[in-house]
Amino acid sequence: MFLLLPFDSLVVNLLGISITVLFTLLLVFIIVPAIFGVSFGIRKVYMKTLLKIFQWATLRIERGAKEKKHPLYKPYVNGIIAKDPTSLEEEIKEIRRSGSGKALDTPEFELSDIFYFCRKGIETIMDDEVTKRFSAEELESWNLLSRTNYNFQYISLRLTVLWGLGVLIRYCFLLPLRIALAFTGISLLVTGTTVVGYLPNGRCKEFLSKHVHLMCYRICVRALTAIITYHDRENRPRNGGICVANHTSPIDVIILASDGYYAMVGQIHGGLMGVIQRAMVKACPHVWFERSEVKDRHLVAQRLTEHVQDKSKLPILIFPEGTCINNTSVMMFKKGSFEIGATVYPVAIKYDPQFGDAFWNSSKYGMVTYLLRMMTSWAIVCSVWYLPPMTRQPEEDAVQFANRVKSAIARQGGLVDLLWDGGLKREKVKDTFKEEQQKLYSKMIVGNHEDRSRS
Amino acid sequence: PRELTPPSPLSFPSTVTSEQIEHLHRRFKQLSRDQLTIRKENFDSIPDLEFNPIRGKIVHAFFDKRNLRQESDGLADEINFEDFLTIMSYFRPIEMNMDEEQLDRFRKEKLKFLFHMYDSDHDGKITLQEYRNVVEELLSGNPHLEKESARSIADGAMMEAASICVGQMGPDQVYEGITFEDFLKMWQGIDIETKMHVRFLNMDTIAHCY
Numbered sequence: 001m002f003l004l005l006p007f008d009s010l011v012v013n014l015l016g017i018s019i020t021v022l023f024t025l026l027l028v029f030i031i032v033p034a035i036f037g038v039s040f041g042i043r044k045v046y047m048k049t050l051l052k053i054f055q056w057a058t059l060r061i062e063r064g065a066k067e068k069k070h071p072l073y074k075p076y077v078n079g080i081i082a083k084d085p086t087s088l089e090e091e092i093k094e095i096r097r098s099g100s101g102k103a104l105d106t107p108e109f110e111l112s113d114i115f116y117f118c119r120k121g122i123e124t125i126m127d128d129e130v131t132k133r134f135s136a137e138e139l140e141s142w143n144l145l146s147r148t149n150y151n152f153q154y155i156s157l158r159l160t161v162l163w164g165l166g167v168l169i170r171y172c173f174l175l176p177l178r179i180a181l182a183f184t185g186i187s188l189l190v191t192g193t194t195v196v197g198y199l200p201n202g203r204c205k206e207f208l209s210k211h212v213h214l215m216c217y218r219i220c221v222r223a224l225t226a227i228i229t230y231h232d233r234e235n236r237p238r239n240g241g242i243c244v245a246n247h248t249s250p251i252d253v254i255i256l257a258s259d260g261y262y263a264m265v266g267q268i269h270g271g272l273m274g275v276i277q278r279a280m281v282k283a284c285p286h287v288w289f290e291r292s293e294v295k296d297r298h299l300v301a302q303r304l305t306e307h308v309q310d311k312s313k314l315p316i317l318i319f320p321e322g323t324c325i326n327n328t329s330v331m332m333f334k335k336g337s338f339e340i341g342a343t344v345y346p347v348a349i350k351y352d353p354q355f356g357d358a359f360w361n362s363s364k365y366g367m368v369t370y371l372l373r374m375m376t377s378w379a380i381v382c383s384v385w386y387l388p389p390m391t392r393q394p395e396e397d398a399v400q401f402a403n404r405v406k407s408a409i410a411r412q413g414g415l416v417d418l419l420w421d422g423g424l425k426r427e428k429v430k431d432t433f434k435e436e437q438q439k440l441y442s443k444m445i446v447g448n449h450e451d452r453s454r455s
Numbered sequence: 456p457r458e459l460t461p462p463s464p465l466s467f468p469s470t471v472t473s474e475q476i477e478h479l480h481r482r483f484k485q486l487s488r489d490q491l492t493i494r495k496e497n498f499d500s501i502p503d504l505e506f507n508p509i510r511g512k513i514v515h516a517f518f519d520k521r522n523l524r525q526e527s528d529g530l531a532d533e534i535n536f537e538d539f540l541t542i543m544s545y546f547r548p549i550e551m552n553m554d555e556e557q558l559d560r561f562r563k564e565k566l567k568f569l570f571h572m573y574d575s576d577h578d579g580k581i582t583l584q585e586y587r588n589v590v591e592e593l594l595s596g597n598p599h600l601e602k603e604s605a606r607s608i609a610d611g612a613m614m615e616a617a618s619i620c621v622g623q624m625g626p627d628q629v630y631e632g633i634t635f636e637d638f639l640k641m642w643q644g645i646d647i648e649t650k651m652h653v654r655f656l657n658m659d660t661i662a663h664c665y
């Protein structure tokens with residue numbers, strides 16, 4: 001063992017040097033295009049190759065399952081029928097109103113009340129939780145991440161080897177590379193903006209600031225291997241406007257900011273985030289609030305209005321749901337950003353779940369865990385649609401305007417709308433809720449009946 | 456998937472795609488545990504249905520021969536996939552290009568289905584007892600409700616129905632029950648044809664990202 005040592009160290013040294021050189025070359029190869037905003041299209045090729053591999057993997061699993069004659073499991077997340085989200089009361093009210101023209105305050109039992117329960121019953125017969133878990137012969141493509149595989153027992157040897165190779169590549173090659181890129185990106189951002197901050201205000205400063213920001217965001221995009229397709233770029237937000245986007249994950253900021261120059265809004269944090277924020281604001285007027293200020297709605301609205309009215313200032317980037325970090329801000333911006341009276345530029349962001357689920361379940365994962373998950377996925381593929389600008393009409397109030405914008409974004413992005421309804425995130429309707437429904441109905445009828453007999 | 460011969464008396468509208476029929480077929484197979492027919496007991500395997508107060512009536516409706524468009528009367532013991540589809544067709548959504556007559560027939564069909572739910576003894580009339588029965592079932596979710604209250608509610612509603620259908624009754628007139636024509640009168644103004652349907656989700660709504 002000791003005799004091998006000098007020989008060992010030579011090999012180890014050589015290995016070490018070659019890996020470092022390779023690494024550095026790669027970094028340069030990735031960072032330089034980011035600086036200039038060019039793309040070699042390597043990521044798209046990577047994506048296509050991955051897809052082919054996934055298809056092959058899926059076929060193998062299907063074949064394995066067929067040989068064993070078992071059904072495969074495919075999660076139909078949304079079920080097969082469209083269920084209306086209206087409540088019991090609303091529906092019955094609606095039916096009664098259209099029928100006999102009586103208000104709900106004087107109900108007795110009505111013949112048409114049976115209708116709601118009848119329809120709900122037929123719906124559950126056609127499709128309930130059971131169908132959501134099982135399906136027929138076909139499986140969606142498996143993306144070689146064990147997190148998304150429900151059919152472990154059908155993996156053949158070849159597939160396991162491939163999966164193992166995938167793990168190796170993702171954790172030992174891609175992850176360090178991405179971490180290095182992220183580190184580079186963030187440190188460049190901090191130093192770059194600090195340096196630019198020392199320049200006197202003027203066109204030069206603006207120009208440099210814009211490019212420092214863009215460059216660093218592009219590096220971060222590559223750090224996540226995000227493959228983004230932008231649609232309708234002619235609708236991109238302009239100065240003096242507010243950019244409103246739906247919020248799926250913390251990565252949204254990076255995705256949008258790498259294609260445009262925005263003023264960010266948010267609360268000042270401590271730690272690394274705080275350092276980044278403080279550096280950024282030196283180069284460009286972002287709107288950061290102290291923790292105490294966030295609670296003051298008027299102050300928030302006032303500062304935003306001031307910013308927006310200055311036409312030379314950058315468009316504000318707001319996620320009306322707030323950031324994933326601080327939940328108290330959600331309520332604040334919800335209506336607030338639509339009251340200001342500026343032009344709203346809606347943006348719809350949609351992630352392709354095939355390459356990895358970008359949704360951050362904040363109740364399950366912390367931020368660091370989430371980022372690690374993102375960095376060990378194959379890639380993040382998403383589409384960004386810039387929708388045409390909207391302004392508040394004279395007869396609308398802020399809430400109606402907000403809803404109008406929300407539905408425009410939802411329509412473009414597909415099923416995004418659900419995520420906007422606070423508590424409805426991804427919970428199943430609990431059983432007790434359904435029991436409550438029945439009790440509610442009987443209370444409705446009986447309670448009112450008793451009132452009438454008493455009066 | 457097995458061979459499906461479309462049932463002949465029912466003309467399937469173009470809005471029901473073969474993919475949807477396949478879905479329903481899969482669902483049928485699940486419920487029937489791969490048998491050719493379903494019996495009442497098979498509906499016990501649907502957990503969500505437990506909470507529906509008129510569960511019994513809904514399941515009953517599947518086996519009601521009047522709904523199955525069969526000549527005879529009474530209840531079937533078991534139904535096959537064709538019958539299953541027949542029942543489901545009562546809940547198909549309205550089509551764009553229906554004319555007045557078709558719409559009217561569409562509406563009557565759906566209302567007939569609901570009528571049969573009330574009329575459990577198949578005599579073509581909803582009597583007071585049958586009405587009480589439905590109300591009691593609907594209110595059965597509330598364990599604190601006394602039978603008396605449910606009864607009085609039903610009686611009140613029946614009187615209301617009578618006044619709509621027959622007008623003012625004399626003191627010794629007995630209201631026999633709600634016939635189908637009266638039933639239709641009561642649903643006037645409610646567009647059942649646009650509300651009584653279950654719509655399939657479009658399976659490929661997810662936009663592709665590349």
